[in-house]
Amino acid sequence: xxxxxxxxxxxxxxxxxxxxxxxxxxxxxxxxxxxxxxxxxxxxxxxxxxxxxxxxxxxxxxxxxxxxxxxxxxxxxxxxxxxxxxxxxxxxxxxxxxxxxxxxxxxxxxxxxxxxxxxxxxxxxxxxxxxxxxxxxxxxxxxxxxxxxxxxxxxxxxxxxxxxxxxxxxxxxxxxxxxxxxxxxxxxxxxxxxxxxxxxxxxxxxxxxxxxxxxxxxxxxxxxxxxxxxxxxxxxxxxxxxxxxxxxxxxxxxxxxxxxxxxxxxxxxxxxxxxxxxxxxxxxxxxxxxxxxxxxxxxxxxxxxxxxxxxxxxxxxxxxxxxxxxxxxxxxxxxxxxxxxxxxxxxxxxxxxxxxxxxxxxxxxxxxxxxxxxxxxxxxxxxxxxxxxxxxxxxxxxxxxxxxxxxxxxxxxxxxxxxxxxxxxxxxxxxxxxxxxxxxxxxxxxxxxxxxxxxxxxxxxxxxxxxxxxxxxxxxxxxxxxxxxxxxxxxxxxxxxxxxx
Amino acid sequence: xxxxxxxxxxxxxxxxxxxxxxxxxxxxxxxxxxxxxxxxxxxxxxxxxxxxxxxxxxxxxxxxxxxxxxxxxxxxxxxxxxxxxxxxxxxxxxxxxxxxxxxxxxxxxxxxxxxxxxxxxxxxxxxxxxxxxxxxxxxxxxxxxxxxxxxxxxxxxxxxxxxxxxxxxxxxxxxxxxxxxxxxxxxxxxxxxxxxxxxxxxxxxxxxxxxxxxxxxxxxxxxxxxxxxxxxxxxxxxxxxxxxxxxxxxxxxxxxxxxxxxxxxxxxxxxxxxxxxxxxxxxxxxxxxxxxxxxxxxxxxxxxxxxxxxxxxxxxxxxxxxxxxxxxxxxxxxxxxxxxxxxxxxx
Numbered sequence: 001x002x003x004x005x006x007x008x009x010x011x012x013x014x015x016x017x018x019x020x021x022x023x024x025x026x027x028x029x030x031x032x033x034x035x036x037x038x039x040x041x042x043x044x045x046x047x048x049x050x051x052x053x054x055x056x057x058x059x060x061x062x063x064x065x066x067x068x069x070x071x072x073x074x075x076x077x078x079x080x081x082x083x084x085x086x087x088x089x090x091x092x093x094x095x096x097x098x099x100x101x102x103x104x105x106x107x108x109x110x111x112x113x114x115x116x117x118x119x120x121x122x123x124x125x126x127x128x129x130x131x132x133x134x135x136x137x138x139x140x141x142x143x144x145x146x147x148x149x150x151x152x153x154x155x156x157x158x159x160x161x162x163x164x165x166x167x168x169x170x171x172x173x174x175x176x177x178x179x180x181x182x183x184x185x186x187x188x189x190x191x192x193x194x195x196x197x198x199x200x201x202x203x204x205x206x207x208x209x210x211x212x213x214x215x216x217x218x219x220x221x222x223x224x225x226x227x228x229x230x231x232x233x234x235x236x237x238x239x240x241x242x243x244x245x246x247x248x249x250x251x252x253x254x255x256x257x258x259x260x261x262x263x264x265x266x267x268x269x270x271x272x273x274x275x276x277x278x279x280x281x282x283x284x285x286x287x288x289x290x291x292x293x294x295x296x297x298x299x300x301x302x303x304x305x306x307x308x309x310x311x312x313x314x315x316x317x318x319x320x321x322x323x324x325x326x327x328x329x330x331x332x333x334x335x336x337x338x339x340x341x342x343x344x345x346x347x348x349x350x351x352x353x354x355x356x357x358x359x360x361x362x363x364x365x366x367x368x369x370x371x372x373x374x375x376x377x378x379x380x381x382x383x384x385x386x387x388x389x390x391x392x393x394x395x396x397x398x399x400x401x402x403x404x405x406x407x408x409x410x411x412x413x414x415x416x417x418x419x420x421x422x423x424x425x426x427x428x429x430x431x432x433x434x435x436x437x438x439x440x441x442x443x444x445x446x447x448x449x450x451x452x453x454x455x456x457x458x459x460x461x462x463x464x465x466x467x468x469x470x471x472x473x474x475x476x477x478x479x480x481x482x483x484x485x486x487x488x489x490x491x492x493x494x495x496x497x498x499x500x501x
Numbered sequence: 502x503x504x505x506x507x508x509x510x511x512x513x514x515x516x517x518x519x520x521x522x523x524x525x526x527x528x529x530x531x532x533x534x535x536x537x538x539x540x541x542x543x544x545x546x547x548x549x550x551x552x553x554x555x556x557x558x559x560x561x562x563x564x565x566x567x568x569x570x571x572x573x574x575x576x577x578x579x580x581x582x583x584x585x586x587x588x589x590x591x592x593x594x595x596x597x598x599x600x601x602x603x604x605x606x607x608x609x610x611x612x613x614x615x616x617x618x619x620x621x622x623x624x625x626x627x628x629x630x631x632x633x634x635x636x637x638x639x640x641x642x643x644x645x646x647x648x649x650x651x652x653x654x655x656x657x658x659x660x661x662x663x664x665x666x667x668x669x670x671x672x673x674x675x676x677x678x679x680x681x682x683x684x685x686x687x688x689x690x691x692x693x694x695x696x697x698x699x700x701x702x703x704x705x706x707x708x709x710x711x712x713x714x715x716x717x718x719x720x721x722x723x724x725x726x727x728x729x730x731x732x733x734x735x736x737x738x739x740x741x742x743x744x745x746x747x748x749x750x751x752x753x754x755x756x757x758x759x760x761x762x763x764x765x766x767x768x769x770x771x772x773x774x775x776x777x778x779x780x781x782x783x784x785x786x787x788x789x790x791x792x793x794x795x796x797x798x799x800x801x802x803x804x805x806x807x808x809x810x811x812x813x814x815x816x817x818x819x820x821x822x823x824x825x826x827x828x829x830x831x832x833x834x835x836x837x838x839x840x841x842x843x844x845x846x847x848x
Contacts, residue, residue: 328734329733342728343732346730348793360719368713369718
């Protein structure tokens, strides 16, 4: 059987990060090919290359043996490649039929042929086994499972020969997943190839034919049998690392160290429930879990950026008012959010303004800013954290990811914060700078700050944290010292249903 | 705690200093910054003045004419200062003209004038300011807490405020009979009209507020990235309300100035001020999407438009021709701005 798609030696670099470093992937017509890898392994980037959203810096893509250039999403669609993303790219206010034919509406002389669109939309939906979806309903009023079917119908309306599905089961309940699998099997019997991305191993066992494993932007194994390959082997392939990060040594947390942060029974319906833990001064607590497990939500709720439905957050024994960022900041809590650029930084402003934005009061007399004091304080911190380039009047936009993260940390250091919440502190930070950030985080803890760390990289959580909380679907499934658990066990806990001793 | 943080020990792993902004000389940085944009504006203004001198030199370059230009610029200038804050903070205010009208009408009702005649003209002034600020407060509350988009909230205020002004005045022009008011605001100080002084004062205060205070810094933060500002602990909603109140207050001041210039209060005052103010703010270099704003630019922007009007009028060209020229200037200015912004971010 010839391969429908062959990708060889795909390389994609972003400033400071080599997201893909020689990826190979071959997909056959009519198979479900599973793509496996930890967060940051390069799956999303690979899909963006495949669907024409990113151009690779090196490597070749062949479809049916012919080398092709996918230089735009349109080019990819014309080659029969379609993708269904986690955040569905549908227009909620248009009808089902309109969404299916968006961009290629049946038309004559510029007038859309609505009847034809309706009929053909119905045919396609029936072909997917979902003839019950009303084609005139607006897509926004459908449940997410229905929206996913519409997304697939759109792909088929373009005669897609290869459909990429990025964690399609994440938004579905078990019954809907069974339905999804039925649809996928229907597609493959027609010769359509499916590239299936999921973190849930038991799904891969059920629907997949072959597996390709990505790690650190490169293919580590390809063409594995989806049913026969042992779980242990898959996890080993995903985790065994070629790059060793240097984690600073842990420090003994004295039992006399005061408890700074107490989280008790924190709950937000639909996101997480009954989360509780305590963090002492100088201690680092790591939250591990998949995207959607509620880890970032827990952090943002502690910070007051989301309002807790139940439970409490105490800092130094004082209960924080729920849903109030101000209260948290005043109590000495700082947050380095997940989306650094959109949630933390004023990109076009100078470094020093980004550092002082949370502490302006300190430099103000009667509302007037003391520009020199502000500059000096920011410069001193930037120097202490070794923010490069030296000098605090460059726009933050021009800094590398690691240095931007240092600017965010400097912001909270300036406030002398006692609790620091770090959400994905090394996302977008290149490998060399990571050790530096790790050293910095450990140093902060040594200075008595209580730190809560969220990371999708299990190794990072285990290497840095003193205590580990593992979250799955909004529940804490494990709490304990970091030394007592290893990466495999955490991954087991995180990926439901795949028990490895 | 910061003192205890020393540089990381293992310099061998510090390989990330790859992104180094190009070393810019002081002069190029000045040109790329706010100063550079303002230089462009000043050049445009000077060119416009040259055209005026060449085409109507004997009347254009007289002290009296320059004072006329400044007097005309003063009212819309004050409105534009308020607008600069609102736009820098990520909003827009379409209701400024209507607020000017309502404030002018409310401050010149028979009752208010009677009180002012009995006690002091300050009552008329404070009425106008209070009306402006109150309208701004409604705008701000709707936008910050009601989550109505600024465009719609202030569009509603535009309609409602002007309608209310018509109801109060019964669509009649209200002549101001309080002579002390007219005498004070119509007068001059050291040869410069009081109206121009007010404009200068508001502009200076606006500059200090935007560039030298925590309020100004927070305005940039809120307009540049509201989510980041919120997570940094800034009270974004409260700040947004304050910005619209400030905008409304400026409209109240402008209403007083317009009352003095025309010696009337009228529901037709301030027609299309929203467009003139937005145009002046934008050609001045304030980013319509928020996060970047300049008072100096706004002032020059206002002067450019007023001078343009003056030159055209002196040459007996029609209002329609003025509008065409105005449109062209807006487009050219914004195109230039985008080029500069693109260059600044691509370094």
